Amino acid sequence: MTSTLLDPPVEATAPAPFAEASHLEARAVSAWYAGHKVLARVSLTMPGNSVTALIGPSGCGKSTFLRILNRMHETTPGAQMAGEVLLDGEDIYAAGRRVNDTRRRIGMVFQKPNPFPAMSIGDNVVAGLKLTGARLKRSERDAVIQRCLSRAGLWNEVKDRLDRAGSSLSGGQQQRLCIARSLAVDPDVLLMDEPCSALDPTSTLRIEETIHELAATMTIVIVTHNMQQAARVSDSCAFFLATEGNPGVIVEYGTTDQVFHAPVDPRTNDYVNGRFG
Amino acid sequence: MDGSASALDEPRNIDQGLSRSDRVFVTSARSVGVFVFVLVAAIGLFLGYQALPTLHHYGFRFFTETQWVPERNIVGLAAVLLGTVEVALIALAVGFPLALFTALFVSEYAPARVRTACVSLIDLMAAVPSIIYGLWGFFLLQPRAMLVARFLAQHFSFIPFFRVDTDPNAAAWAQSKFTASAFIAGLAVSMMVIPLAAAIMRGVFAQAPLGEREAAKALGATRWGVIKTVVLPFGRRGIIGGTMLALGRALGETIAVALIISPAFEIKWHVLSVGTATVSALIAGRFGEATHAQLSALLAAGFVLFAMTLGVNTVAAVFVNRSRSGEGSEI
Numbered sequence: 001m002t003s004t005l006l007d008p009p010v011e012a013t014a015p016a017p018f019a020e021a022s023h024l025e026a027r028a029v030s031a032w033y034a035g036h037k038v039l040a041r042v043s044l045t046m047p048g049n050s051v052t053a054l055i056g057p058s059g060c061g062k063s064t065f066l067r068i069l070n071r072m073h074e075t076t077p078g079a080q081m082a083g084e085v086l087l088d089g090e091d092i093y094a095a096g097r098r099v100n101d102t103r104r105r106i107g108m109v110f111q112k113p114n115p116f117p118a119m120s121i122g123d124n125v126v127a128g129l130k131l132t133g134a135r136l137k138r139s140e141r142d143a144v145i146q147r148c149l150s151r152a153g154l155w156n157e158v159k160d161r162l163d164r165a166g167s168s169l170s171g172g173q174q175q176r177l178c179i180a181r182s183l184a185v186d187p188d189v190l191l192m193d194e195p196c197s198a199l200d201p202t203s204t205l206r207i208e209e210t211i212h213e214l215a216a217t218m219t220i221v222i223v224t225h226n227m228q229q230a231a232r233v234s235d236s237c238a239f240f241l242a243t244e245g246n247p248g249v250i251v252e253y254g255t256t257d258q259v260f261h262a263p264v265d266p267r268t269n270d271y272v273n274g275r276f277g
Numbered sequence: 278m279d280g281s282a283s284a285l286d287e288p289r290n291i292d293q294g295l296s297r298s299d300r301v302f303v304t305s306a307r308s309v310g311v312f313v314f315v316l317v318a319a320i321g322l323f324l325g326y327q328a329l330p331t332l333h334h335y336g337f338r339f340f341t342e343t344q345w346v347p348e349r350n351i352v353g354l355a356a357v358l359l360g361t362v363e364v365a366l367i368a369l370a371v372g373f374p375l376a377l378f379t380a381l382f383v384s385e386y387a388p389a390r391v392r393t394a395c396v397s398l399i400d401l402m403a404a405v406p407s408i409i410y411g412l413w414g415f416f417l418l419q420p421r422a423m424l425v426a427r428f429l430a431q432h433f434s435f436i437p438f439f440r441v442d443t444d445p446n447a448a449a450w451a452q453s454k455f456t457a458s459a460f461i462a463g464l465a466v467s468m469m470v471i472p473l474a475a476a477i478m479r480g481v482f483a484q485a486p487l488g489e490r491e492a493a494k495a496l497g498a499t500r501w502g503v504i505k506t507v508v509l510p511f512g513r514r515g516i517i518g519g520t521m522l523a524l525g526r527a528l529g530e531t532i533a534v535a536l537i538i539s540p541a542f543e544i545k546w547h548v549l550s551v552g553t554a555t556v557s558a559l560i561a562g563r564f565g566e567a568t569h570a571q572l573s574a575l576l577a578a579g580f581v582l583f584a585m586t587l588g589v590n591t592v593a594a595v596f597v598n599r600s601r602s603g604e605g606s607e608i
Contacts, residue, residue, distance in 0.1 A: 072495060077389065104497030114488035118510035127506060128496035178492065185496055
């Protein structure tokens with residue numbers, strides 16, 4: 001075991017109550033694309049050391065919400081947002097906060113596996129470290145690669161071919177490589193945007209196991225279309241819905257158990273039981 | 278059950294079911310495509326045929342002789358070819374970084390409105406007639422570039438290319454020694470190849486996959502980080518291809534070079550000092566008063582230039598097309 005697993009990363013500046021993994025809180029977040037409102041005053045607390053699932057039908061704004069959480073939303077031309085996102089109590093949109101630092105602390109795994117094709121498997125893992133200016137000794141580099149690939153559940157499959165191109169892996173392996181790449185910069189939060197939607201059931205299972213293990217040391221927010229997956233991996237669950245012509249809102253939020261087995265809102269009940277969506 | 282169909286276990290000829298109008302369209306499209314090949318081949322064959330008497334008469338001496346004095350039956354391309362390559366390489370040395378950074382700025386840094394304006398400006402730059410660049414080079418650029426040439430000669434004369442056979446430090450320095458050189462012609466040509474190279478590079482950069490860009494950003498990359506990890510590796514072949522096409526254009530550039538240089542038929546490595554010659558400028562300069570035999574010699578020079586640019590452009594096209602990004606980028 002490596003030291004990172006034994007000592008969860010502690011943010012030096014964070015106040016004492018959050019001594020474990022960082023928690024993330026969205027307050028009255030709204031979003032627009034080219035003036036069209038897609039999210040209306042969504043508030044959600046995503047506690048540390050847990051997995052929060054965002055579920056809901058297509059077009060309800062859950063991916064947009066996720067992208068607001070690490071400031072990827074603003075990279076889309078014409079995209080705007082309102083509200084606050086607090087990472088350990090500090091607004092990530094505050095003036096003077098460097099967007100690169102925020103994105104490094106709040107990592108992201110995308111729907112489609114996107115390893116850097118020109119790089120080897122090993123270089124892919126440490127790409128984020130190089131991008132943020134870290135200089136690594138050979139031994140440190142090897143240690144980081146082994147640690148992150150192990151945490152992402154990929155080490156045993158690729159340890160003999162770290163020099164091969166990242167694109168030579170299967171889709172499921174590529175996605176776990178992307179998870180390893182995100183872990184290498186040691187983020188406090190990991191956002192996952194339908195990370196298994198392009199994968200087969202076996203790969204999906206492997207990634208879900210990985211998510212379980214990661215939640216011990218960090219905060220995870222996952223968008224998924226797959227009800228069973230949300231039920232399997234998450235601790236708490238937020239159900240997003242956008243009715244015809246209206247921006248998306250959170251209809252119901254609670255522990256996963258509660259949302260799936262005793263939903264308060266009849267629409268949640270219909271959705272989790274597959275009656276629409 | 279159709280017994281005859283199941284009995285035949287061999288590949289069928291599948292009727293494509295092309296209608297009459299489809300066939301007309303396919304045929305005409307194909308003939309236009311073939312016509313382009315025929316046209317290029319015809320130019321090559323014509324030049325080759327015209328060049329034959331000269332090549333036959335002078336043999337390999339045509340490529341080793343430096344002088345071009347058809348009146349005394351001395352004709353050779355050595356100095357001219359060297360001058361052509363020198364001017365083209367200088368144009369690239371100046372134009373390549375400018376084109377690369379222009380393309381990076383337009384595709385990665387410029388806000389949407391500035392980008393649109395820049396793209397139009399670059400296209401406009403490509404549309405300016407080369408005689409304008411020639412005049413600009415002669416009247417505006419030369420008096421200033423002369424000072425740069427003198428500076429280079431003063432401080433970098435330990436590099437053989439930058440030597441000039443006069444004292445650049447003299448109080449009354451010989452200005453005319455620094456004019457009409459390959460250096461100044463190369464500068465003018467670089468302005469002409471920048472739009473071509475920048476447009477191709479920009480086209481390839483713009484196609485760098487969004488997924489990879491987002492991956493880099495989500496890791497905390499700055500814009501330069503995205504360029505380094507995603508855009509440049511993705512656009513590598515586009516950069517090479519665009520540069521080669523620019524080289525092809527620089528090799529053939531005529532009128533601007535002809536305006537600026539003063540002809541000198543000698544093997545000359547000192548690119549800052551007065552006088553050089555290029556194939557195209559030679560043809561343009563001598564074509565008017567040429568006799569029949571002299572014309573054949575000029576056409577032979579043209580044939581060599583044609584073969585060179587065709588070769589360079591073919592290699593460039595291979596690079597651009599083989600890039601992961603190749604589809605859609607125009608040449």
